[in-house]
Structures are given as structure tokens and as C-alpha cells.
Amino acid sequence: MAETTIEVLENEAPAMDPVEAAVSALKEQFPELTDDARPNYSGLMVPADKLLEVAQNLRDEQGFNYLSSVTGVDLIDDGKLEVVYHTYNLDKGGSSVVLKTQVERDNPNVPSLVPLWPGADFQEREAYDLLGINFEGHPDLRRILMWDGFEGYPLRKDWKEAYYEEDHKPFGSRWPGGEVFRAEERNLYGKNVAYPRGWMPQNLDADTDDEIYAGMSVNRPKSKTDIRTDQVTVNIGPQHPSTHGVFRMVVTMDGETVLKLKPVMGYLHRNHEKIGERNTFLGNIPYTDRLDYISSMSNNHGYVLAIEKLLGSQVPERAEWIRILMVELTRIVNHLWSIGFLINDLGAFQTAMLYLTIERELVLDFFEAAAGSRMMCNYMRFGGLAFDLPREVRGQETTAFLDELVHTRLPKILDELDTFLTGNEIVRERSVGIGKMTREQAISYSTCGPMLRASGVQYDVRRAEPYSYYDQLDFDIPVRYNGDVWDRYMVRVMEMHESLRILRQVLPHLKATKGGSILDGKPQYNVRIPKGGEAYGRVENPKGELGYYVTAKPKGTNPERYHIRAPSFINLTPLELMSVGHKVADLVVVLGSIDIVLGETDR
Amino acid sequence: MTAKELAPDIAIPEEVADNVFITSLNTIYNWSRRNSIWPMVFGLACCAIEMICAASSRYDLSRFGMEVFRATPRQSDLMIVSGTVTKKMVPTIVRLYNQMPEPRYVLSMGACANGGGPFKEGYNVVDGIDKFIPVDVYVPGCPPTPQALIHGLISLQEKIDQQSITNVPWYSKDDPGEFLPIPVLGPDLIDMRQLDIIRAEAKAAEKEDAALAESAE
Numbered sequence: 001m002a003e004t005t006i007e008v009l010e011n012e013a014p015a016m017d018p019v020e021a022a023v024s025a026l027k028e029q030f031p032e033l034t035d036d037a038r039p040n041y042s043g044l045m046v047p048a049d050k051l052l053e054v055a056q057n058l059r060d061e062q063g064f065n066y067l068s069s070v071t072g073v074d075l076i077d078d079g080k081l082e083v084v085y086h087t088y089n090l091d092k093g094g095s096s097v098v099l100k101t102q103v104e105r106d107n108p109n110v111p112s113l114v115p116l117w118p119g120a121d122f123q124e125r126e127a128y129d130l131l132g133i134n135f136e137g138h139p140d141l142r143r144i145l146m147w148d149g150f151e152g153y154p155l156r157k158d159w160k161e162a163y164y165e166e167d168h169k170p171f172g173s174r175w176p177g178g179e180v181f182r183a184e185e186r187n188l189y190g191k192n193v194a195y196p197r198g199w200m201p202q203n204l205d206a207d208t209d210d211e212i213y214a215g216m217s218v219n220r221p222k223s224k225t226d227i228r229t230d231q232v233t234v235n236i237g238p239q240h241p242s243t244h245g246v247f248r249m250v251v252t253m254d255g256e257t258v259l260k261l262k263p264v265m266g267y268l269h270r271n272h273e274k275i276g277e278r279n280t281f282l283g284n285i286p287y288t289d290r291l292d293y294i295s296s297m298s299n300n301h302g303y304v305l306a307i308e309k310l311l312g313s314q315v316p317e318r319a320e321w322i323r324i325l326m327v328e329l330t331r332i333v334n335h336l337w338s339i340g341f342l343i344n345d346l347g348a349f350q351t352a353m354l355y356l357t358i359e360r361e362l363v364l365d366f367f368e369a370a371a372g373s374r375m376m377c378n379y380m381r382f383g384g385l386a387f388d389l390p391r392e393v394r395g396q397e398t399t400a401f402l403d404e405l406v407h408t409r410l411p412k413i414l415d416e417l418d419t420f421l422t423g424n425e426i427v428r429e430r431s432v433g434i435g436k437m438t439r440e441q442a443i444s445y446s447t448c449g450p451m452l453r454a455s456g457v458q459y460d461v462r463r464a465e466p467y468s469y470y471d472q473l474d475f476d477i478p479v480r481y482n483g484d485v486w487d488r489y490m491v492r493v494m495e496m497h498e499s500l501r502i503l504r505q506v507l508p509h510l511k512a513t514k515g516g517s518i519l520d521g522k523p524q525y526n527v528r529i530p531k532g533g534e535a536y537g538r539v540e541n542p543k544g545e546l547g548y549y550v551t552a553k554p555k556g557t558n559p560e561r562y563h564i565r566a567p568s569f570i571n572l573t574p575l576e577l578m579s580v581g582h583k584v585a586d587l588v589v590v591l592g593s594i595d596i597v598l599g600e601t602d603r
Numbered sequence: 604m605t606a607k608e609l610a611p612d613i614a615i616p617e618e619v620a621d622n623v624f625i626t627s628l629n630t631i632y633n634w635s636r637r638n639s640i641w642p643m644v645f646g647l648a649c650c651a652i653e654m655i656c657a658a659s660s661r662y663d664l665s666r667f668g669m670e671v672f673r674a675t676p677r678q679s680d681l682m683i684v685s686g687t688v689t690k691k692m693v694p695t696i697v698r699l700y701n702q703m704p705e706p707r708y709v710l711s712m713g714a715c716a717n718g719g720g721p722f723k724e725g726y727n728v729v730d731g732i733d734k735f736i737p738v739d740v741y742v743p744g745c746p747p748t749p750q751a752l753i754h755g756l757i758s759l760q761e762k763i764d765q766q767s768i769t770n771v772p773w774y775s776k777d778d779p780g781e782f783l784p785i786p787v788l789g790p791d792l793i794d795m796r797q798l799d800i801i802r803a804e805a806k807a808a809e810k811e812d813a814a815l816a817e818s819a820e
Contacts, residue, residue: 146727147691151790154726161726162791183723184730189800192719192730193690193791198808201801204787238695241644241674245651246692267692268648271725278724287721293649357659375649375746599648 018092022062026097030054036100040310040533041551043084043098051101052111058087059116064097066090066459067113067446069536069547069565070123072131074105076157081108081133084549086536086565090443090457093464096536103133112138119446122573130155130273145266145602148211151196154274161274162187162194168558169279170526212264216252231259238267242345242588245598249575249587256583261576265569268602276562281307281382281527281552284562289376291546291564292600295334297326297367298541300380305467306537306548310529313383318516320469321509322385325402326367326377327539328499328506332410333360334542335492336417338595342489343421345592346430352421359413362394362405369393382527383520389510399511406503414496422493431485435578435590438483445574448567449544450491451594455483461540475502485593492595529556543567543595564603568596632768636680636706637760638668643679645699648686650713650746657749667756676702681759683752684738687715687722688729690792697785700736705773708762710755711738714745721745729792736783 023044027033030050036043046054058064069086085099101110112135113120124135125144132153135141142148152159163183165171184190216233237248246267252260272291276284288303289296301323308315315323336356343352364374369390371377379386393401421427437447442455452459458479462470478494480487532554538547544567551561571594579587615623646654658664658672673679676699688696700709711732714720719730732738739762742755768774784795793801 147788149789161724163724163730165724188804189794189797191734191792191794192723192725192728193794195801195804196790198805198812199790199801200805201789201793201798204789204793204795238692239645239699245646245648266727267689267695268687269689269691269727270648270687270722271727275722275725290649290721293652353655354660357656358661361656361661374748375652 017094018063018089019095019097022058022064022089022097025062026054026058029057036098038533040531042534043100046099046101048101048103048110051099052113052116054099055085055087055113055116058097058099062097063089063091065443067117067119068096068448068538068545069549069563070113070120070127071549071561071563071565072127072133072155073551073561073563074131074155074157075102076105078102079105081105081131083110083127083133085113086547086549088464090459090464093459095465098536108133109136110134111136112141114138117444117446119444119570119573122569123446126569129153132156142211143266145269147266154271155277161271162192167278169283212250212262216250216260216262230255236584236587237264243591244341244596245601247591247596247598247601249591251584251587253584256585258579258582258584258587261579261587263572263575265572265598265602268598270599270603272564272603273562277559279559280557281529281559282525284559285380286376286378289378290599291566291603292334292541292543292568292597293375294337294597295330295542296375296377297330297379298539299546300377301327301468302537302539302541302546303548304380304382304537305539306535306550307382307527307529309535309537310531310533310550310552311382311527313520315384315468315520316517318388318510318513319384319518319520321506321513322389322518323380324468324470324473325503325506325510326370326379328502329363329366331499331542332496333363334595335496336360336413338542338592339417339421339489339492342485342589342592342595343427345588346427355416356413359409362409366393366401366405369398381519381523385518388518399507402507402510406500406507410496410500410503414493414500417493422490427489428486430586430589431489431593433482434485434582434586435593436482436484437574437578439481441574441577442483445577446570447544447574448571449541450488450495451544451571453477453479454487454491456481461538461545465538467539473502473505475499485589488593488595526557530554532556538565541567543597543600544571564600566600566603568594568598568600569603572596572601629768633764633766637763639671640667640669640681640708640756640759640763641671641673641679642669642681642683643676643699643703644672644674645682646685647688647692648715650685650716653746653749654683654685654712654752657752662749662753664753664756667753667760669756676700677704679703680706681708681710683710683712684716684732685712687720688732689727690729691727691788693729693732693735693792694786694788696732697735697783701782701785706771708739708759709736710740710742710759712742712752712755713747714743717741717743735786735794737781 032047034045036045064087066088068088071084073082075082080102083101086096088096103110110133112124124138127133128141129143129145231254233252235250237243238246248264250262251258272287285300288299291299340353340356367377368374371379389398392398437455439456442452458477460477463477475498478491480490529552532552534551536547536549538545546567547565549563550559552559579590658670664670711717715722716732719728722728723730740755740759742751744751787793
């Protein structure tokens, strides 16, 4: 028996990469598909009118059932706008099938993929908002990050902001004649504003929120009882203690029950992408810190991975181990923080939070000793790291400190957490069965990270498409199947235990590689991409899959397009789905269980 | 000086005589205000995380009587603008400031709130909250460490110590509390105090266009 099995395997053609298999199958069925012919670009060029068919085939026949990222690119030299779709196979893992659709810049109509993947909703709205791409068939195509009535599409290459100086940094204009100037001195209003030429202010009382409230009133079904409750539409946020920042929800409620919900965001839209396209490659690293500001180390990681793909640089062994150390510590810190906040939202105001942040301070002190900053570490570089590990942390030798942290302090806090929270009756009562999402919904809504894994999909980028040394490490991917708040909490708790397991394996390597190199080549101030091209770097951030899509011109010093696939942003798409029918107090808990950080949601 | 020495004709019961202090009204007024500043729960961005850290056990804001974070502007004395102020957010911030009762203070925390910080050139970023509301204390840093924030708060206490009940603006008849115009979101952010400049600009542009059209004819 055993022999025959081996024979069968040998007779088979060498197992084809799922991506190649899918691409060739697609090409067979749709002869009009072509490869992206630009040098160092990859993906399938799909005519706009075939996009829906191809996407449906890809999803249903080829098994690429997960639409991870949708983004637009302005190809101003060709007079075209491009939409780039990254799809993945959740069952087999591996790399992405990339679809690209190019349309005329003057008439950018692309069919919407929301009917196939509801998870495309916010991402398409973002591309519409920032690039002016019109997605036909989108149910609610409005601006999402800027407000209705804003002038222009800011990510188009010919759109210039009020404080525009030059296309690319470093700006020669910063020190004209050896004297520094402040941008507000050149602006007529002394502020970062500019109005269309000849625009006369009128009708200033008009409410830019009108469109947000449209459709929010609900016809109440006739109740059999005589008890009459009023329907009200209320705003939760943007200034509200439970929204984890400046997030706003417009909620229509029947009594206390949520009937409809619209998330409104953009209150922290800080233009990472526009600024990032002006910045040098190196200059973007500190900006990535400020995306998900709880876990800056792993944001660095995703970005340097993308640029390293373009540069083709090799990371020294010690640097890789230190990276994993930092990223896994970040994961624990993030989950402690998010669980603390979840308990806050459950009503135990501050107490759990105070205890869970004690260990966070230890890790932050370590980060400060290593990178020079508690939160905004700016620690990784292309091909390695900025600094080696410090000699001592909090007056203790670094290895001893890390040993104590990993073997004593962090396990202790996790045990405490299990004792006081996991077994706590109120926590269970409030979270079991709340905010449910099925496996199919979780996939079609493009959720990622603990959200996806709590709904029964065992998918983790560290396993599915291993980067760094994750393929050499022994760890499990926790998964749970009910998809409610409780399961998301449990997935996070289990992930912290797995991270500890990884850390225990990393520590001996750190000792073994002591004194080794931490950077490939010399430190460079201005990195040039030799051949140009595109790269997509993705990592499993504590909040989910964080992706960086970067394109560059040959010998370019700046990204041409710099897009961030933000897990907090996309995980918000099913918020309405999860909270309708629950009480408003549970809505706060559901939002807490998604674990959003507004810096990343709005970018 | 004890009360007995200072005011011998006032009858003070023997058992509390050592516990009575005499001071100026100003000092007691400022002492009570400076040690119970209630900040508003108002986190904008990264700095808010450090603000929470400052309130948590290691840095412990309650040593200064400031741990009572209030979720409503009506009950708070201090607005800590902790993070990047965007154009979309600034109308809300001005509205919140207007809703705070006097005496009220504003602490601008971090590079973004002070002057735009790393995001200054962004199209949706306000380059400094002091362009819209008056700021009492600026704390530099990106983000400022909790120690830096505490230093800023102590500076605010010192500022309060300098104030005198006789001339603080919120008791004067002419100053019923400043009500700042709320900016409007148009094609770009509109500061209502600058409407005249915008109108003049638009008229000049109109004239220019007309002149151009004429010369073309």
C-alpha cells in the first residue's frame, strides 16, 4: 500500500503552486487576460467589463476566496487610473493572485466587487474618496475619510495640498538662502488651507452630515403589545470614551436595541499615503510607527519587508531574531492593552487596565533602551535594524532582563488574567453570544487577525506565507468557532501564550548570535530602488494582516504609490452586521472586541 | 501665624484652635483650583496613549488631584489636546471648548497639536490647535513621555497660582466667556473669522478673470 501511494505521488506532476494554477486556469477561460508587462510588476490585467466575471471565477472555482486589499493607483503619465486587488486562498495559504484593472483617468468607471465580497465596501469608498474612482454598483458610494463637499481627489498626482513645496523630499526649498521659513508665512490665511480659485463662501449653514443621516430612519414594525418605544438616531462619538479614539457611530435605536448603524471615520485621517509618496523610503519608517501606535515595531516590520523585496537585500541572522523578539513582545503588549480596554468597555472601568499595563511598562522600558523611544520606536531599517540590543535595561543586564520578562513576569500576568478575567462570570455573561459572525461572513467581509480566527478560520500570515524565521519556529495558530466577543477574547489570550512560546525559542538564538551583524551593508540616508517595480509586504500584526503596497520608479528615491492595507479599517466593515439586534451597551463591547486603533483606521 | 495671634477678638473653640489657618482669599481660591483640575476624556491620537499611561499607576496623576477624567466638557476644567488635530475634527474641538465652563484651560500635548508635527503638510491636518482655540501650556514631544505631560500640568498649576481672583476674566462684567466661532467644512476648512479675506480673494480673482477675458477679446 505504502509503495503505491508513493508511486501515485511520483507520477503526479510536481505540485503546482496554487497561484500559478489559478492564474493559468483563469487565462484559459478568459483569453483576454494578460500579464502585467511592466518590469518587476506582476498580476493579471483584467478589462473593466470582465472584472466581475473573473473575480467570481477566481473566488468560486479557483478557491481564492479572500479579498485582502483593494487600492487605486494614479498612472498620470499614461492618463490612467488603476485598481489593484489582492486575493488569497485561505485554505491553502501562499501568495496572492493580483488583479489589476486600468481605466481612463477622465472616465474612471470600474464595477464594484461589493456584491461578491462585502469586505470591499470601505476600501472602494476610500479609493473613490482619495482617487475619484467610480465604482459602479456600489451600494453607498460616499466619501469616507474626507467630508462630503471636499474639493478634489487628494491622492491624484496632480492634486496639490495647501502647503505644497515640491514633489519629492528632501525639499530644496526648506532653507532658501540659508534661512528657514515657515509654511504659514507663505499662506494667505496663515493656515493649512486653500480654496478653489474664485470660490465665494455661501450657504455655510448647510450640513455636511446630511448624507450620513440619510436612510437612518427605520420603519418600526407594528408591535403586538401596546408598549410604544421611540426610535432615535444618536451619535456615539467622535468624542466619546468608548470609541477608542475619534471614531463615530451613527446609531438608530428602538429603545435600547440597535436597528441600524453607520460608522463614520476620518477624524484622524492624517494623510499617511500622500505624505508617504513625497517622503524618501527611509523617511516613511517613523510614519509607520504612528499607524497603529500601540504596536509600532510590527508596523516597521511590514514596511521594511516590502522595501526589502524591492531592494533584494538579505537580513543578517541576528537582526531577524531581534525583529521576531520585538514583534512578539509587541503582540503581547497589544493584546494586554486591548483586553484591558475590552474590560473597560464591559464596565470594570480602569481596574483591569491598571494591572495589565504594569507589564506593558516593562516592555516599553525595554523598547526605550533599545530604540530610544517608548512608543514610536523607529527601530527597523532596510536590511536589518538601527541598533543592536542595549547593554542593560532598568539597571539589569539585557539577557537577564529578557529572561526574567519572558520566563517570570509575562507568564505571571497571563496567569492572573486567566484567574480573574477568563473565569469571571460577568465577563462571560456579557460576551458569550454577543457580536456573532459566521465563518462565511468573516471571510467575505475580509476580516483578519483575531476576528477571522475567532470565526473558525485558521489563517495566520506567519504560517500561510512565512516571512522572517517564522517557518523555523514551533507555535500553534489558535482558532475558535463561535465568532462572538468571548471567542475573540479567548483567541487573544491564547495568542499571547503562543507568543511567549515563540519568545522562549528566540532567546537562545539571541545569545548565540551575540556580536553578530545587524545590518546588511552600510547605513544609508537615501535608499534608491535599483530596478523599480512593485512590492506587497504583509505581516501578521496583532490586529490582523497589515500590508504595504509600494511601487517605485527605476532608481527612484520615493514611493510612487504607497498604500497601507490597514486591519483596523477593514475589520470595521462588518460592525453593523455584528451589532444590529443587540443593546447599545453591547455595541460598545462589540467595538472593543474588534480592537481598533484610529491611527490605523483613518491613516 | 496662628489665628489666635492674628485675630484675638475672634472666638475660636479651644479644641480646633491649632487647626485654623489664615491666608489670603487668592491663595485658598487658587490652591483649591490647582489641586483638583479635572481633565476631559479626550484622546485624539498617539499622545492619548501616553496620557492614559500618565493616569495609570506608574505615573499616577492622582498625586495632583487630576485623575478624575470627565467624559463631558460641562464638568471639566482642562482640555488636553492629545494628538493630531484634523480639519474634520476641529469643529468638534471648538464646540467642546465652547461647552466648557470657565475657568477653563487648554493644554496642547505633542508636536501635532502644537504645530502640525510630522503631519503638518497633510491636506487634512490643522497645523496647530492654537490657530483655533487659545492654549495655556504647550508640551513638546512626539509623543511626550508621561513625565513631560506631568511637567506640563505642573506648569499649568504654576500658571493658576499667578492668577488673582480680583482680575480673572470670568468674573468681570464685560467678559461673559468667550464663544469662539465654530469652523465650517466647505471645499476646505473655513475659519469664520477669515470670511472677509476669502471674499476679497474671490472678488480679486473674478476681476482678474474679467480683465483677462477683456484683453483676449
